[in-house]
Amino acid sequence: xxxxxxxxxxxxxxxxxxxxxxxxxxxxxxxxxxxxxxxxxxxxxxxxxxxxxxxxxxxxxxxxxxxxxxxxxxxxxxxxxxxxxxxxxxxxxxxxxxxxxxxxxxxxxxxxxxxxxxxxxxxxxxxxxxxxxxxxxxxxxxxxxxxxxxxxxxxxxxxxxxxxxxxxxxxxxxxxxxxxxxxxxxxxxxxxxxxxxxxxxxxxxxxxxxxxxxxxxxxxxxxxxxxxxxxxxxxxxxxxxxxxxxxxxxxxxxxxxxxxxxxxxxxxxxxxxxxxxxxxxxxxxxxxxxxxxxxxxxxxxxxxxxxxxxxxxxxxxxxxxxxxxxxxxxxxxxxxxxxxxxxxxxxxxxxxxxxxxxxxxxxxxxxxxxxxxxxxxxxxxxxxxxxxxxxxxxxxxxxxxxxxxxxxxxxxxxxxxxxxxxxxxxxxxxxxxxxxxxxxxxxx
Numbered sequence: 001x002x003x004x005x006x007x008x009x010x011x012x013x014x015x016x017x018x019x020x021x022x023x024x025x026x027x028x029x030x031x032x033x034x035x036x037x038x039x040x041x042x043x044x045x046x047x048x049x050x051x052x053x054x055x056x057x058x059x060x061x062x063x064x065x066x067x068x069x070x071x072x073x074x075x076x077x078x079x080x081x082x083x084x085x086x087x088x089x090x091x092x093x094x095x096x097x098x099x100x101x102x103x104x105x106x107x108x109x110x111x112x113x114x115x116x117x118x119x120x121x122x123x124x125x126x127x128x129x130x131x132x133x134x135x136x137x138x139x140x141x142x143x144x145x146x147x148x149x150x151x152x153x154x155x156x157x158x159x160x161x162x163x164x165x166x167x168x169x170x171x172x173x174x175x176x177x178x179x180x181x182x183x184x185x186x187x188x189x190x191x192x193x194x195x196x197x198x199x200x201x202x203x204x205x206x207x208x209x210x211x212x213x214x215x216x217x218x219x220x221x222x223x224x225x226x227x228x229x230x231x232x233x234x235x236x237x238x239x240x241x242x243x244x245x246x247x248x249x250x251x252x253x254x255x256x257x258x259x260x261x262x263x264x265x266x267x268x269x270x271x272x273x274x275x276x277x278x279x280x281x282x283x284x285x286x287x288x289x290x291x292x293x294x295x296x297x298x299x300x301x302x303x304x305x306x307x308x309x310x311x312x313x314x315x316x317x318x319x320x321x322x323x324x325x326x327x328x329x330x331x332x333x334x335x336x337x338x339x340x341x342x343x344x345x346x347x348x349x350x351x352x353x354x355x356x357x358x359x360x361x362x363x364x365x366x367x368x369x370x371x372x373x374x375x376x377x378x379x380x381x382x383x384x385x386x387x388x389x390x391x392x393x394x395x396x397x398x399x400x401x402x403x404x405x406x407x408x409x410x411x412x413x414x415x416x417x418x419x420x421x422x423x424x425x426x427x428x429x430x431x432x433x434x435x436x437x438x439x440x441x442x443x444x
Contacts, residue, residue, distance in 0.1 A: 034374065034387045034442075035434040041067060041094065041103055041414065044429035047421040049073065052428045055414035056160050057403040058116035058123065065096040065405075066123060066141040067103065067414055069431045070112055093125070095141040100412060100433040107144045111135055113158045115172055124202050126172065126194070128156050134202055148203040151210075155180065157189070159328045160403040161258045167274050169195045171296075173257040178215055186253025187217040191279050193259065193296045193304045211296055211304035216253040219294065219308055223316040231319070233286030234364060243359045254281040254292035258331040260340065260380055267379055268312065275299075278309065278380065283325055288347040288366045291325025293317050323375050323383050326366045328401045331380070336406075337440050339376045342383060343402045343413060346373040360396030362425040369398035369425040372415070374436070376443060386442040389413070390434065398425040399432070411439040 044050045056068040071090045091112055094103040111134070114127030125135040125144070131153050135146035155177040163172035172194050179188040193211040200207045234249040241247050257279045262269045269278060275298040283292040295309045308316045322329075324344020333340050350365035362369060370392040375383040390399040397418045404413035415432045422429040436442075 031388060033391050034389050034436045035413070036390050038390075038415075038417075038432035038434045039101055041100075041431040041433050042069060042071075042092070043431075044071075044421075047419075047429035048423050050429075051423070052416055052431045054113065054160050054401065055403045055416055055431050056114055056116050056125075057405050057412060057414040058118070059405040059407045059412070060118075060123075060140055062140070063097070063099070063407070064140055065100055065407075065412065066093070066116055066137075067096070067431075067433075068093040068114060068116065068125070069414075069416070072427075093141070093144060099407075099410075100435065104142075106142055109135060109144065109147065111147050113156060113174070115158075115160065115163055117163055117170055117172070119170070119198060119200075119202055126150075126202070127158070127174075130155065132156055132174070132194075136203055146203065150205050150208055157255070159256045159401050160330065161256060161328075162260075162331055164259060164261055164277075164333065165198065166261055166277075168198050170198060171195050171259055171261075171277060173259045173279055173296075175255050175257065176213060178213060185251035186255045186284055187220070187251055188215055189253055189255045190215045190218075191254070191257040191281060191294065191306060193277070193279075193306060195298075195302075195304060209302055209304060211306050214294070214306040216292070219316075219318060223308055223318065226319055229290075229319065230287055231285045231290070233366070239354050239364070241354050241357050241359075245359065247354060247357075247364050249286055249364060250284070252283070252285045254283055254294075256282040256328045258329065259296070260331055260333065262380070263333070263338070264379065269295075269309070279306070280320075280322065280325070280329075280331065280380065282328055283319060283322075285319075285326070286364060286366055288326045288350045289321060289323055290319050291322035291329075293320045320381060323385070324373065327369070330402055330404060332404060332406065334406055334440075337376070337443060339378055339443065340380050341386075341404075341406075341411070341439075342375040342377065343389065343404055344373060344375070345369060345400060346371040346388065358395050360394070360424070362395075362398075367426075368395065369400045369418070370395050372399040372402070374411075374439075374442070384444070386439075387436075389436065390415070392418075394420075396425055397422065398428060400425075400428075406439075409438050409440065411436040 053070040093107040123137040132151040133147035190213045238246040277296045281292040327345035329344035372389045374386040377383045401416040416428045417430040417432040418428040
């Protein structure tokens with residue numbers, strides 16, 4: 001199936017129109033991408049200066065899709081808005097009633113690093129960078145109020161990772177940056193768990209409980225560093241690449257967390273009281289297919305504590321093998337298949353010598369972004385490859401940092417994407433919408 005889409009730029013309250021054609025074709029060859037075709041939610045008017053980021057996606061019981069994303073300004077001119085309006089990042093919200101073919105742009109807003117979460121009939125956007133905030137829609141995403149301050153200070157960050165509901169509460173994780181260091185290090189990032197009771201007014205600060213501050217550096221200090229697994233893979237510092245380019249390897253850490261709860265009573269980590277959660281995080285360690293792991297436990301008084309998971313041997317488990325764990329990934333639990341589904345980068349050529357890199361290739365060996373994959377698992381540790389979602393076949397382009405939802409038998413995903421005009425594979429110039437039909441048929 002081939003679908004081409006073109007964007008009509010919109011202002012708040014106007015429709016974003018995508019038009020295209022669909023033509024029948026032969027059956028896909030073995031291992032062909034499941035959803036290379038896409039429709040455009042947003043396309044940069046200045047690919048060298050204005051990039052897309054942090055796509056958000058939710059599906060309502062009615063079938064309406066609600067979406068959002070950030071936009072980063074690298075140049076001086078951004079739609080004639082002043083830089084001091086909201087700083088570097090701007091954010092947009094949309095909805096679609098035709099399964100992502102056409103989008104209505106409803107709002108520009110200042111809440112970056114967001115997550116779309118349902119609370120009864122209301123939709124909340126939870127996020128923030130300088131302090132934490134929420135916005136609320138009481139009309140199925142057509143209009144929004146707020147932002148309302150939840151935490152007034154602190155430096156926060158996250159990509160569009162997941163959230164979950166358990167014991168009448170919502171749980172999600174945000175990174176708190178405890179210290180800003182140069183060059184950048186993720187060792188000072190803490191995965192802070194937030195929780196609120198379903199049915200409460202989430203615009204009120206006292207509706208939210210948050211966990212302790214537990215950074216990667218804290219975990220190393222408590223349990224010791226990883227041994228004999230090749231971490232970090234590259235020496236810290238800058239490495240010469242082709243064309244005189246220099247690629248950095250920063251201090252290791254963790255970031256961009258996803259939270260899951262084990263539902264299988266036979267699982268080693270199952271908690272019959274439902275008070276234990278596991279946090280899988282991107283591990284920027286220079287090596288592919290490794291994620292960082294910790295857990296969160298809820299005490300009798302509702303306090304939440306983040307710590308490391310121990311193996312049955314008593315050894316701490318800071319890292320776990322994980323497909324695409326070196327990049328941003330997204331995990332969702334599907335109650336129908338009783339499986340966890342994972343969207344992540346697929347590494348193809350991470351062991352190439354740096355000096356032989358294609359000049360268009362982004363950063364170091366573990367930073368490939370042109371292949372995007374789908375996996376499923378019954379336990380969040382053993383992952384089965386379901387299929388390649390997309391492949392640009394060009395290391396200078398990308399599909400990455402995706403948000404996804406289950407919609408009946410379909411899986412929709414919204415991607416931060418770099419096309420042929422993008423500055424590089426990281427500085428994406430599009431937000432693309434993709435669908436995998438009958439995704440559960442991929443289980444074997």
